[in-house]
Each structure stands twice: as C-alpha cells, then as structure tokens.
Amino acid sequence: MSTPCKRRLLRDFKKMKTDPPQGISASPLNDNIMQWNAVIFGPDETPWEGGTFKLTITFTEEYPNKPPKVVFNTKMFHPNIYNDGGICLDILQNQWSPIYDVSAILASIQSLLTDPNPNSPANSEASRLYQENRKLYEKKVKEMVEKSWEEEEENADE
Amino acid sequence: MSKSNKKIQSPQSDSMDDTDGDIDYGSDEGGSDEEGDFDEDEDIEIEIEGEETDGIYDDTDLNRSKNSDFTSLSAEDLINSQQEQVIHCHEVLGVPLGIAGALLRAYAWDKEKLFLDFFDNRDKVIKKANVNLNDYVFHKGDAKKEMTCPVCYDDYNGGLMLSLSCKHFLCRRCMKDYLEVEIKDGPACLHAKCPYPKCNVLVDETLVKDIVDKKHYSTYSKFIARSFVDDNPRIKWCPAPDCGRAVYCPEGITDTVTCTCSCKFCFQCGKESHVPCSCSELVKWLKKEKDESETATWLTANTKDCPKCNRSIEKNGGCNHMTCSLCKYEFCWVCMEDWKDHSSGTGGYYKCNRYKPEELAGRTKETDRETARRELQKYMHYFKRYANHDKSQKLEKQLREKAQDKMKELTQINKYSSWVDVEYIQKAVQTLIDCRGSLKYTYVYGYYLDEGQEKNLFEYLQEDLERVTERLSEILESTPVEQFDRDEIIATTRSAATRLQHLLEGSSNGLVVERK
Numbered sequence: 001m002s003t004p005c006k007r008r009l010l011r012d013f014k015k016m017k018t019d020p021p022q023g024i025s026a027s028p029l030n031d032n033i034m035q036w037n038a039v040i041f042g043p044d045e046t047p048w049e050g051g052t053f054k055l056t057i058t059f060t061e062e063y064p065n066k067p068p069k070v071v072f073n074t075k076m077f078h079p080n081i082y083n084d085g086g087i088c089l090d091i092l093q094n095q096w097s098p099i100y101d102v103s104a105i106l107a108s109i110q111s112l113l114t115d116p117n118p119n120s121p122a123n124s125e126a127s128r129l130y131q132e133n134r135k136l137y138e139k140k141v142k143e144m145v146e147k148s149w150e151e152e153e154e155n156a157d158e
Numbered sequence: 159m160s161k162s163n164k165k166i167q168s169p170q171s172d173s174m175d176d177t178d179g180d181i182d183y184g185s186d187e188g189g190s191d192e193e194g195d196f197d198e199d200e201d202i203e204i205e206i207e208g209e210e211t212d213g214i215y216d217d218t219d220l221n222r223s224k225n226s227d228f229t230s231l232s233a234e235d236l237i238n239s240q241q242e243q244v245i246h247c248h249e250v251l252g253v254p255l256g257i258a259g260a261l262l263r264a265y266a267w268d269k270e271k272l273f274l275d276f277f278d279n280r281d282k283v284i285k286k287a288n289v290n291l292n293d294y295v296f297h298k299g300d301a302k303k304e305m306t307c308p309v310c311y312d313d314y315n316g317g318l319m320l321s322l323s324c325k326h327f328l329c330r331r332c333m334k335d336y337l338e339v340e341i342k343d344g345p346a347c348l349h350a351k352c353p354y355p356k357c358n359v360l361v362d363e364t365l366v367k368d369i370v371d372k373k374h375y376s377t378y379s380k381f382i383a384r385s386f387v388d389d390n391p392r393i394k395w396c397p398a399p400d401c402g403r404a405v406y407c408p409e410g411i412t413d414t415v416t417c418t419c420s421c422k423f424c425f426q427c428g429k430e431s432h433v434p435c436s437c438s439e440l441v442k443w444l445k446k447e448k449d450e451s452e453t454a455t456w457l458t459a460n461t462k463d464c465p466k467c468n469r470s471i472e473k474n475g476g477c478n479h480m481t482c483s484l485c486k487y488e489f490c491w492v493c494m495e496d497w498k499d500h501s502s503g504t505g506g507y508y509k510c511n512r513y514k515p516e517e518l519a520g521r522t523k524e525t526d527r528e529t530a531r532r533e534l535q536k537y538m539h540y541f542k543r544y545a546n547h548d549k550s551q552k553l554e555k556q557l558r559e560k561a562q563d564k565m566k567e568l569t570q571i572n573k574y575s576s577w578v579d580v581e582y583i584q585k586a587v588q589t590l591i592d593c594r595g596s597l598k599y600t601y602v603y604g605y606y607l608d609e610g611q612e613k614n615l616f617e618y619l620q621e622d623l624e625r626v627t628e629r630l631s632e633i634l635e636s637t638p639v640e641q642f643d644r645d646e647i648i649a650t651t652r653s654a655a656t657r658l659q660h661l662l663e664g665s666s667n668g669l670v671v672e673r674k
Binding site: 064099100 | 308309310311331332335336339340353354355356
C-alpha cells in the first residue's frame with residue numbers, strides 16, 4: 001500500500017472528498033484503489049444540462065508519471081469521444097503532466113463536453129454536425145442526455 | 159555524392175601514411191586541435207582500419223585501397239566521441255554542458271552550423287533548442303522554507319526541492335521518478351520537458367545525471383549515442399547483425415567502408431558493399447530481382463544434373479569447378495560445359511561471364527513477345543551469375559571459420575611454423591570473399607552497362623578476375639592442408655587482389671566518368 005502511486009491516489013481521494021470540483025464526483029472501488037468510478041454532471045445552461053455521465057478510471061503503478069485510462073460508461077455523442085467511450089484529450093496523452101490529479105482530469109473532461117475540439121474528431125458524425133448544423137447537434141446531445149437518465153433507472157432497477 | 163569527388167590516393171603512399179596510425183577522432187573539425195584541455199580528459203584514440211600490414215600484401219591490401227579515412231566506433235567510442243563534441247561545444251560557446259548537448263541535438267550534431275548560427279543569432283538558436291542560457295541549468299529551493307511537492311503533496315525543506323530554469327519545483331524523489339519513467343519510455347526522453355503542465359523547458363542532461371540511478375543514466379546515454387549516429391549524416395551504423403558499431407567518415411565521400419567486424423558496407427545507402435555497381439543500380443536490380451523471382455527460382459535451384467551421367471549434383475562449396483562423384487566428369491557449374499575448355503592450358507578462356515546478344519541481323523520482324531523473351535534471357539544470364547556468386551560468397555563465409563581450423567592444424571603439423579607463418583591463409587580467404595562480393599555486383603553493373611568498348615573492357619577485367627578467383631577458391635577448398643603450397647597461395651591471392659583492384663579502379667575512374 002505504500003508505493004508512491006498508491007500514496008498519491010489516497011491523497012487524490014482525500015482531496016476529492018474535501019474539495020470536489022463542481023459537478024464532479026469520484027471514488028476508488030472498495031477493494032482496488034487503482035480502479036475508480038466517477039460521475040460528471042452536465043454543466044447547467046448547456047445542452048448537457050441534467051446529464052449524468054459515468055466513467056471509469058484505471059491507473060497503473062506509473063501514475064502520476066503516466067496518465068490513467070479514462071473511459072465513459074454512458075453512451076456519449078461528442079466530437080472527441082469514441083463510440084466505445086474512449087476520450088481524445090491531449091492531457092490524457094502527450095500533454096500529460098504528473099501535476100494533474102483526478103480532480104484536474106475530470107474537470108478537463110467536463111469542460112471538453114461544452115468546448116469540443118472538432119479538429120481531432122473521434123466521432124465524425126458529431127464533429128460534422130457540431131460544425132455544420134449546431135441545432136441538430138444540440139438536439140442529439142439532449143436526446144443522449146435523456147437516455148443517460150434511462151440508463152440510470154435501468155441500473156437502479158437491477 | 160558525386161563520384162568525381164572521390165579522393166584517389168595510391169595505395170602505397172596511403173599505407174605508408176597510416177601504418178602507425180591512430181587518429182584522433184574529431185581533429186578534422188575546425189579548431190578542436192587548439193582546444194586541448196578538456197575538463198573530462200577523454201582522449202580517445204581509435205584504431206584506423208586495416209592497420210596490420212605485414213609486408214606481403216601491402217601493395218594490394220583491399221581494405222585500404224583508397225578509402226581509409228573512415229573510423230570504426232564501438233558503443234563506448236560513440237559515447238566518448240559524442241561527449242567530446244559536447245565538451246568542445248561547451249568550451250567554444252561558453253554554455254553549460256547539458257545545454258551544449260541539447261543545442262547539438264537540435265542541430266543534428268552539425269557543429270559548424272550551430273556555431274555559425276549561435277554567433278549570428280543567439281536568440282534564435284536558444285529558442286530552437288528550448289533552452290535557457292541566462293540561468294543555472296537547475297535550481298534548488300530556498301533551504302529556509304518549507305515547500306510542498308505538487309506531485310506527491312509531501313512537505314519538504316526547500317533545499318530538497320529541484321527545478322529547471324523555469325523554477326517549477328518538484329521534490330527530488332518525484333523528479334527522479336518522472337525522469338526514470340521518461341527514460342523507460344524510449345529515445346523520446348531526450349526531448350523530455352519540465353513536468354509542469356504546458357511548460358516547455360527542456361530537461362537538462364546535468365539534472366538527469368545528477369538524480370536518476372546508474373542504470374537509467376546508462377540507458378539515457380545510449381539514447382544520446384544513438385541520436386549521435388541517427389541524426390548525424392557522417393556516421394552510419396554497421397549493418398552486420400549484432401555488430402552495434404558505427405563508422406565515421408569525415409567528409410562523407412566514401413563509397414565502401416569496412417567496420418572492425420570486417421563487414422564491408424556502402425556508406426551512402428548503408429547496404430552491403432556493392433562496388434562496382436552504384437546505389438541506384440542496386441536498388442533497380444533488387445527490385446527487378448523481386449519482380450522476376452518466380453522466373454528465376456527454377457534457374458537458381460540448388461541442384462543440377464551432371465551433363466554426362468545425369469546424376470543430381472548439389473553444390474556444396476564455392477568453387478565452380480565441379481567433379482561428378484560418380485563418373486568423375488569435370489565441368490563448370492555455370493555453363494555446364496567441360497572444365498577443360500575453361501583452362502588457359504588448352505588456350506581457352508573462362509567464358510562464362512559473357513553474354514552475347516543473339517544475332518539480330520537475320521531477324522527483321524521482331525514481335526514484342528520476342529523482345530520480352532530476349533530481355534528476360536539477358537536478365538537471366540546476369541542473374542544466374544549474380545546468384546551463383548552470392549551463393550559461393552555465403553559458402554565462403556563458412557570457409558573463413560574453417561580457415562582458422564586449417565591454420566591451427568598447420569601450426570601443429572609443422573612445429574616450427576608460428577601463427578604469423580600461416581596467416582597467409584586468412585588473407586587468402588578474406589581476398590576470396592572480397593572478390594566474390596565484388597564479382598557478384600559486377601553482374602549488376604554489367605547488366606546496366608551499354609554495349610560497346612567499355613563493356614568489352616569491363617568484361618575482360620571481370621573474366622580475368624573470375625578466373626583467378628575460381629583458382630583461389632579451388633586451391634583453398636580442395637587441397638588438403640598438409641599439401642598447402644604457401645608460395646602458390648600467396649601468389650594467387652596477390653594476383654586476385656590486384657585484379658580486383660584493377661576492376662574496381664577501372665569501373666570507378668574510367669568507365670563511370672564517361673557514363674555521366
């Protein structure tokens with residue numbers, strides 16, 4: 001339990017509990033600190049408002065010198081999010097810095113929702129609509145937000 | 159590189175100049191001679207190729223024909239030479255060692271250009287390499303204060319915190335972990351930056367050396383050495399498998415260089431030495447070989463039938479003089495005709511290298527198909543001989559190992575002979591391998607050579623060399639060791655080496671120049 005990685009993750013968790021960024025929550029699994037579940041809430045006054053988007057974060061022993069793997073479990077419609085939930089975000093790849101922590105990662109992903117980068121598309125349809133037909137794009141996003149509630153209910157039923 | 163640039167020296171004068179020859183690497187670089195006092199005194203001396211001349215062969219020693227300016231560098235030499243360049247740059251430009259290294263890497267080790275640019279527009283150079291000159295390469299925090307490391311969140315005395323010139327502090331442990339992970343990631347670690355988000359300050363080598371463990375630093379040094387070769391147009395890796403050495407050529411004018419591991423390769427394309435044919439001819443040829451390989455397969459099959467008794471014969475040595483083990487018929491492996499026709503004793507010549515275009519006079523109407531067929535025939539003629547020498551060459555490389563045994567055997571047979579007395583065998587085998595290597599490529603060269611007087615001359619030289627090579631091959635392979643005639647072997651070796659030299663000189667001076 002005393003590797004630099006695990007100590008650092010404990011501290012990330014502590015920070016997440018005491019000072020969570022707005023609209024974000026995250027915690028490690030009970031039996032595995034290397035695996036976290038997180039939820040990002042859609043920012044208010046955007047098409048994403050009201051959405052609850054679930055993610056899993058997987059760390060390696062090289063954290064924080066290597067970024068964790070972050071994927072959405074909720075089905076997303078976004079120019080920089082792949083169909084399988086993978087995220088195309090520079091700080092999770094070549095712009096990673098060991099200074100970033102869990103809360104910084106999730107905050108970046110949250111801002112990516114409302115501020116996509118259509119130049120590196122991971123979902124070409126979303127990217128095209130975002131650039132060419134913003135109205136239809138927002139409609140699709142809102143549909144997706146509603147679906148995220150259904151998924152929520154399904155999970156609650158189980 | 160244009161062939162007219164080639165430095166031509168007579169082999170004799172060459173060997174005299176260099177017999178005592180350790181050269182000081184890098185002394186060709188302007189001004190480094192004067193800068194004798196390096197902080198880290200690493201006066202490396204690297205042996206020049208083909209140093210051992212024992213008087214028997216020095217007039218025709220092929221290793222040193224006209225290109226003896228190159229230097230073979232081991233992994234250790236590479237690190238040392240690279241460090242010397244950094245130290246020189248550090249002294250001339252007055253910048254810290256780590257920065258000197260970063261500048262050189264940013265300039266692909268082109269020291270002259272770096273110096274010019276640096277004195278011309280220092281700021282541009284600094285920006286290009288992402289370094290900061292007006293500061294120490296790394297800082298320690300204020301020892302009177304407590305600081306929190308932004309990576310592990312532990313509190314430390316400032317004296318234990320480190321930063322690059324950007325003053326983004328990390329604790330020593332986290333900086334070490336960060337750098338070690340970068341190094342484990344591969345050669346990109348040479349471009350590692352400050353761990354702070356969006357900070358572009360390049361990690362300084364001095365900092366790496368200071369904090370990472372020995373194992374990681376040695377990996378890092380290897381990456382630097384590798385960049386020293388990969389980015390540097392004057393140094394090329396030896397292509398021999400598992401060699402790991404590199405060869406340095408001061409002016410970049412040499413065609414063929416020889417690594418200490420005895421691998422000969424072309425300094426321009428990095429492939430196995432292919433004189434007399436040019437790099438572009440070789441590329442064309444290899445492509446053709448690939449394209450035509452299906453047609454060629456049956457012709458290069460390993461077995462042939464004895465022309466007399468039809469028994470299948472596998473060629474298991476390099477010599478083309480075949481004797482059927484059943485009927486004792488002697489024939490030439492290339493043309494399958496009686497070997498007697500080949501010896502000069504019967505007034506004949508070794509004709510197997512000549513390709514005679516079919517008499518065209520009588521043929522007035524020629525279809526495309528016939529042209530294609532004729533073209534293929536021509537190609538097959540050259541390819542067969544090329545492939546044949548290639549195969550012999552491979553077999554003779556095994557002979558090199560056998561030669562060692564033969565030499566040992568000989569010293570045992572005759573108690574009075576020492577190792578030096580039997581060294582001629584090694585020389586003979588090496589010459590044989592060299593001749594085969596070049597003969598192989600003479601067929602590529604010949605294939606692309608236009609019909610005419612030059613070609614006739616070239617084929618004459620080729621034929622001459624081929625004959626002596628076959629003779630040498632035969633003596634070495636089929637004579638029992640105890641019957642080795644030292645004088646005969648030395649004479650044949652010398653004769654082969656001289657002919658090879660004539661052929662190569664002829665093709666590079668006479669023929670090539672006229673061929674544009």
